[in-house]
Amino acid sequence: MLNGEIELAQGVARNDDACVAAFFKAYHAGVYRYMLCLTNNAEDAEDLAQDSLLQAKSRIRSFRGESGLKTWVHRVAYHTFTHWHRKRKPRGELNVSIAATGEPFAQIDTAQALLEALTKLGPALAQPLVLLEINDLSVEEIARVMDIPAGTVKSRLSTARQRLRHLFGESSC
Amino acid sequence: MLKPDEFIDSGFAMLKTVQPRQATLELIAAAHRQETRTKIRKGALGLAAFTAVVGAFSIAMKPTSALAALRESARLTAAQPILHVHFDSQDVLRNPTSPPWPQVPRTDIWRFPDRYMRKHGTILFEAFKTGKTLSYDSRFSEGFRSTYDAANDRFWRFDGTIGEEIAGVHQNPPRVHDSIIRGARYIDYEWQDVDGMHNRTTSNIYIDPKTKLVRFSDSDRTAANGDKNHSSAVVEFPSKVAAEREVPRFPKGLKFRTSEELLNGFNRQIGLPDQTKVVAGIRTTLYGVVIHPNVPDGLGVDVITQGGAGPDFGSGHRSEVVGSAGLPVKRSEWYPPLGDPAKARFGFFPTISGRKYIVNQSDDLLFRAPSRITVRVPVWRLGRSTIEREGKSVHPHEFVGYATFTTSKLFYSIGDSEMNFYGRLRD
Numbered sequence: 001m002l003n004g005e006i007e008l009a010q011g012v013a014r015n016d017d018a019c020v021a022a023f024f025k026a027y028h029a030g031v032y033r034y035m036l037c038l039t040n041n042a043e044d045a046e047d048l049a050q051d052s053l054l055q056a057k058s059r060i061r062s063f064r065g066e067s068g069l070k071t072w073v074h075r076v077a078y079h080t081f082t083h084w085h086r087k088r089k090p091r092g093e094l095n096v097s098i099a100a101t102g103e104p105f106a107q108i109d110t111a112q113a114l115l116e117a118l119t120k121l122g123p124a125l126a127q128p129l130v131l132l133e134i135n136d137l138s139v140e141e142i143a144r145v146m147d148i149p150a151g152t153v154k155s156r157l158s159t160a161r162q163r164l165r166h167l168f169g170e171s172s173c
Numbered sequence: 174m175l176k177p178d179e180f181i182d183s184g185f186a187m188l189k190t191v192q193p194r195q196a197t198l199e200l201i202a203a204a205h206r207q208e209t210r211t212k213i214r215k216g217a218l219g220l221a222a223f224t225a226v227v228g229a230f231s232i233a234m235k236p237t238s239a240l241a242a243l244r245e246s247a248r249l250t251a252a253q254p255i256l257h258v259h260f261d262s263q264d265v266l267r268n269p270t271s272p273p274w275p276q277v278p279r280t281d282i283w284r285f286p287d288r289y290m291r292k293h294g295t296i297l298f299e300a301f302k303t304g305k306t307l308s309y310d311s312r313f314s315e316g317f318r319s320t321y322d323a324a325n326d327r328f329w330r331f332d333g334t335i336g337e338e339i340a341g342v343h344q345n346p347p348r349v350h351d352s353i354i355r356g357a358r359y360i361d362y363e364w365q366d367v368d369g370m371h372n373r374t375t376s377n378i379y380i381d382p383k384t385k386l387v388r389f390s391d392s393d394r395t396a397a398n399g400d401k402n403h404s405s406a407v408v409e410f411p412s413k414v415a416a417e418r419e420v421p422r423f424p425k426g427l428k429f430r431t432s433e434e435l436l437n438g439f440n441r442q443i444g445l446p447d448q449t450k451v452v453a454g455i456r457t458t459l460y461g462v463v464i465h466p467n468v469p470d471g472l473g474v475d476v477i478t479q480g481g482a483g484p485d486f487g488s489g490h491r492s493e494v495v496g497s498a499g500l501p502v503k504r505s506e507w508y509p510p511l512g513d514p515a516k517a518r519f520g521f522f523p524t525i526s527g528r529k530y531i532v533n534q535s536d537d538l539l540f541r542a543p544s545r546i547t548v549r550v551p552v553w554r555l556g557r558s559t560i561e562r563e564g565k566s567v568h569p570h571e572f573v574g575y576a577t578f579t580t581s582k583l584f585y586s587i588g589d590s591e592m593n594f595y596g597r598l599r600d
Contacts, residue, residue, distance in 0.1 A: 021202060028198050
């Protein structure tokens with residue numbers, strides 16, 4: 001737990017504009033990528049990232065410093081996504097806008113294929129994998145975010161990897 | 174050619190470089206500054222568009238719920254066909270051998286090229302026409318009885334047993350099967366079978382203000398096996414259709430407490446007992462009722478008690494709101510979380526100063542904050558211990574009855590119980 005994080009949280013709680021801006025900037029990209037991987041839809045990901053950050057900002061007073069601020073923000077994002085996922089209208093189309101990053105087309109195909117595969121995995125398996133690989137959280141942090149035992153996280157990570165291997169082993173490459 | 178692992182790692186590496194649009198960050202900052210949630214996506218056929226559509230309707234017409242209006246329209250024009258239904262479904266191809274459907278009264282005003290959608294048509298048709306009890310059969314709910322609550326124009330409840338229709342998997346009675354129309358935006362119902370398979374159906378409703386067409390898009394999902402069905406339909410209603418999302422109305426000046434305030438309040442105020450009831454020799458003490466807006470389209474209720482044994486989740490006995498100072502109470506949607514449904518909306522045990530409280534999360538829904546509320550809480554006791562094969566003793570929890578409390582000791586929470594409200598109490 002870094003003192004800087006506590007100070008940042010305190011600043012956000014005071015509604016200090018600079019702290020709020022820093023808070024948004026620090027976690028926006030990570031939360032957006034997390035949502036993108038789970039929704040496979042850029043617009044939904046933007047909406048959910050916005051909702052998550054505003055939610056986190058408004059509830060920052062309940063952050064007690066027992067975990068890292070990053071873990072706490074991802075926990076808020078996790079709940080935002082879970083709530084959305086329960087209510088959402090299933091979409092048939094895929095609408096991911098990652099082509100603007102300037103990457104070679106082969107890589108874009110890879111990323112899009114992975115996004116589709118993550119969607120196929122379902123949130124229960126995809127979330128720990130995304131939090132580990134994209135958001136660089138540890139197993140313990142993922143366990144806190146998802147409120148499940150660390151052993152379960154490891155098990156889901158293993159299963160998710162296995163299914164991805166199976167998916168890509170069959171179709172692409 | 175990449176190996177699967179290399180392919181996956183390469184994909185993750187690529188995804189880690191994806192950046193959100195800078196404009197979205199600015200919008201978030203702007204939303205924060207204005208303390209309004211400006212949706213990033215505008216113009217899309219999403220919630221914002223629907224809200225605008227509903228808003229347009231609401232301005233032009235007498236505000237009432239859509240279903241009530243539809244039912245009223247149906248009542249007024251009962252002598253003539255009022256609805257024309259056109260279905261476009263892929264499902265018929267998936268289930269070409271579905272059994273023939275029972276005849277539904279007055280189906281002449283409906284056209285059903287697809288059997289699958291008939292359940293929706295039947296529900297709507299019957300509800301609009303009679304506003305009373307109805308029953309129907311459908312592929313996914315054969316044998317179900319569906320009761321339309323005329324006093325509550327947004328709510329259906331389903332009871333019954335699932336037949337053997339669904340591939341022989343769901344042969345047992347479900348635990349829960351509820352249906353809600355929320356503000357005419359979508360019909361959403363879900364059920365869970367004894368195998369733990371979570372089934373959910375969502376039918377979205379869009380109203381086109383120009384054509385006065387109401388569009389349904391429907392999807393059935395079965396999470397455990399990934400089975401999916403998609404159907405869509407266009408239903409033409411009479412032009413005088415009003416739609417308004419019912420929102421909870423709070424008393425002016427009511428302040429919802431933050432989780433932190435409520436945590437402090439728990440120690441100081443909720444922690445003091447309010448009243449005690451004895452049921453079958455088991456003493457149950459009520460400490461307070463917390464009302465929170467963390468359920469869709471209403472206010473949820475949590476009842477904090479102490480005494481007796483913990484609940485037996487599988488028994489089906491749950492807390493209920495019996496009355497709330499003359500305000501309407503509705504059965505809420507049951508929200509199992511992803512994963513373990515046993516953790517959902519039943520109760521848990523915050524411990525403070527060595528004392529264990531039971532938080533019973535009622536499934537009932539309030540639409541205004543009451544000044545007084547009557548709740549019915551199940552009471553349990555430890556049964557006789559039994560010895561299991563491994564030598565462990567097990568104390569079953571026996572339901573002994575309900576304790577009914579009427580209290581004005583109400584607390585209003587910002588409703589983040591899912592995240593850390595009561596969770597903090599356990600820390």
